[in-house]
Amino acid sequence: MASVNVKKVFKKYGDVEVVHGIDLEIEDGSFVVLLGPSGCGKSTLLRMIAGLESITSGTVEIAGRRVNDVHPKDRNIAMVFQNYALYAHMKVRDNMSFSLQLAKRPQAEIDEKVAWAAKILNLEPYLDRYPRELSGGQRQRVAMGRAIVRNPAVFLFDEPLSNLDAKLRVQMRTEIKELHERLKTTTVYVTHDQIEAMTMADKIVILRDGVIEQVGTPLEVYDHPTNLFVAEFIGSPAMNLLRGAVVKDGVKVADGTVLPLPAKHKAKAGQKVVYGIRPEHLKPSRKGSKAKVVVVEPTGPEIHIYADLGGQEVCAITDERLVLARDDMIDLSPKLDKIHLFDLESGKALA
């Protein structure tokens, strides 16, 4: 087990800089998720920690040791790849024991470790099969088995579930989480799926274009996004964001509608802002802002109402069984203590 420290790390491919100075502390035993849209540099950062990609400048430390020039095999890490990267010509047993074989461990120890990993991952019936004879989920488990037999200091996962179907993904998500609870090995997990990040992480690191936008626990980043990007990226359906200017008793949007603000807020009068409200905090009410219904989507427990409010489409969620049709007029009211305000220019939250 070990902590991982990333200090002022930059990465250039030729003349193109793709990671612009990342500072990140990963505590011993924690489960950290790197989250961000495609191409933001998540894999690059992970691969620099693994030693598969050179570090242009800055330092990576594992367990307090600077590892910039240490070969991947000497970093005491294990990695699980998106496409599993199993050794197709080896049986499951040999896939899992390959690293121990290379390290010339005694056969008894190898057998014991493989049996232990197979038991944890429910792979016992498949030890003598080839990877091609397994399902996607089983292959994923073999890849994880290969990682855990070595008892590494750090696990690195690069979108390990994105090749699986939705149902299996949910199941494997739980399994990985359980595995972490059990082994308590420091884990860095890359994904672009925010649900995966929310459900699994101790700490989420949100990246955009090679820069960290916010670091925090899942609920911190959900409840208190520090900027527009995070507000938009986390949550599904996404937070409603309406541009406007601060007036005396609220925020005036394009068509003149004034959206309410709580008595205490940090915005200056006349300031151009983005008014953010999560769908679950925007409810139909007797008296609120007028909105015209566009689409109604019942999901079962709730109804998602998409409506035109002040010239923009917003989403509101309610568990009331409302009967609504297109073009119906409704009143929508935000929960005053759940309103987010962002400066339009900088995108920063006005806390």
Add this chain to the structure above:
Amino acid sequence: MELSRPWQILRDVVAVLVTGLFMFPILWWALTSIKPISAIFDKDRVVFFDFVPTWINYGVTMLGMSRSQLAIDQGIGMGVGGAEAYDSRRSIIDSMVVSVGSTAVTTVIAVLAAYALSRMAFRGRATFLNWVLGQRFMPPIAILIPLVTIYKTAGLRDTDNLYMGYLGLMLIYALINLPIAVLLMKSFFDDVPKDVDEAAMIDGATRIQTFRKVVLPMVKGGVAATAVLCFIFSWTEFLLSLFLTTDIRTVPVKIQTFVTSTGNEWGFIAALGTAAVIPSFIFILLVQRHLVRGLTLGSLKE
């Protein structure tokens, strides 16, 4: 895409016709090889199947039997002398030595080069690849005369030393085969995701161990396919062998000597020709699956 019924039938008919067109000469050759002389040279009609099969042509070319003796034993034809000249056993050995040797050299070099080209980034990699391919555009006949001179100077001709002659042929076949072998092998290596190398490295393997224990076993079908392709080229090559050797007579060159000033020995030509197809045929059967994949250069998946 599902074809409608008439199109399916049309497709099958065309496939059979095309295959037949390509197979017919081989069938005819095989038939000719077991025909008695009277059937081969019948001036009134084309003989298809109504002849008494004879193994005399194989006996003479493959087993070194005397033709006159065989002819008398079987009571056909008249005895002709000079049977020695048709004994091709030595040629078969020559061809085997040269083909197997050059295939081994080519395969080893191609596998190593292709792994490097597929996995390692180095200055001028793309240029090198184009250059490798460019070699293949040059017709051998264009370099033949300088090559003969070079070989003579370098002592790679069999006139001085028989073993150097073998070596010389192996070398030139290896050189000619290398471009296509490298490209083919590269396409097989490219099919193995880089992640596999990286996983092995994280598992503690060195570059050499990664290559030997992980990647190479995953492309062994490709290695076999590449080797077969090299073998077939060397086995059938005529021009270079004709010019670069005197004492060594590979099978294609040997067959050509059956066309003589006193007549063409069609029976012997057909027998040796048919026999020479067999090794290639067997090898191709063994690696067919990999060849189709390799020759499409990785554009088809499984």
